[in-house]
Amino acid sequence: RAIDISNHLQSRMKYAKMLEHGMGVNRNLEEAKKFYQSIAQRCNDENKKTKARIRTAHLSYQINSSLKNKENSCKTLKKFNNREAKYYLYELTLDDDEETANEYLEEAIQQSYPKALYQAAIKEANSNDFENAKAHLKAAVEKGLPEAMILLGDLYFQGKLKKPHK
Numbered sequence: 180r181a182i183d184i185s186n187h188l189q190s191r192m193k194y195a196k197m198l199e200h201g202m203g204v205n206r207n208l209e210e211a212k213k214f215y216q217s218i219a220q221r222c223n224d225e226n227k228k229t230k231a232r233i234r235t236a237h238l239s240y241q242i243n244s245s246l247k248n249k250e251n252s253c254k255t256l257k258k259f260n261n262r263e264a265k266y267y268l269y270e271l272t273l274d275d276d277e278e279t280a281n282e283y284l285e286e287a288i289q290q291s292y293p294k295a296l297y298q299a300a301i302k303e304a305n306s307n308d309f310e311n312a313k314a315h316l317k318a319a320v321e322k323g324l325p326e327a328m329i330l331l332g333d334l335y336f337q338g339k340l341k342k343p344h345k
Contacts, residue, residue: 188218188221188222188224188227191214191217191218192218192227192230192231194214195211195214195215195218195231195234196211198210198211198214199211199234199238208238208241208242209242211234211238212234212235212238212239212242215231215232215234215235215238216231216235218231219231219232219235229259229261230263232255232259233255233256233259233261233263233264233267235255236251236252236255236256236264236267237252237256237267239251239252240252240271249271252267252271253268253271253272256268256271261290262286262287262290262291262292262295263287263292265283265284265286265287265290265292265295266283266284266287266292266294266295266298268280268283269281269283269284269287269295269298284298284299288315291318291322293318293319293322293323293324293327294319294324296315296316296318296319296322296324296327297315297316297319297324297326297327297330299311299312299315300312300313300315300316300319300327300330301330303315304330304334304339309334309339309340312334313331313334313340316328316330316331316334317331
C-alpha cells in the first residue's frame with residue numbers, strides 16, 4: 180500500500196534524495212528533479228526552498244549536459260551563497276576553468292561542505308600530503324560522509340597514515 184507524502188515536506192525531501200541517489204529505490208533523476216521543484220514552489224522554509232532550488236539546478240545539468248543547461252545551472256547556483264551551491268559550481272566549472280573551479284571548491288571547504296572536504300582530501304592524498312588529507316577526511320566523516328570514512332580507512336590500511344597510539 181502506497182503512503183501519501185504529498186503534504187509532508189521532510190518526507191518529500193528525503194524521497195527526492197532517495198530518487199537522486201538510488202537509495203532503496205530505482206535512481207530516477209527526472210522524478211527527483213520534479214520533487215525538488217515542487218518543494219521549492221510549495222515550501223515556506225527558506226533554507227529548504229534554497230536546498231531544493233540548488234538540487235534542481237544541479238540535476239538539470241546531470242539530466243541534460245548541454246552547454247545551455249550548464250550555463251543555466253551555473254547562473255542559478257551563483258544566486259546562492261551556500262556551501263552546496265559552491266561545490267556544485269566547482270563540479271560544473273572544473274572542465275572549463277580550473278582556477279575558478281578551485282575557488283568555488285575552496286569556498287565550499289571553508290564552509291565545511293562534506294563533499295568539498297572529501298574532494299580536497301583526494302587532491303591532497305594524490306599529492307602525498309596525507310596529514311592534510313586525514314584532517315579533511317576526519318571533518319567529512321564527522322559530517323556523515325561515508326565515502327570519507329572508507330578512504331580514511333584505506334589510507335590507514337595502505338600504511339599512508341600512522342595509527343594513533345593510546
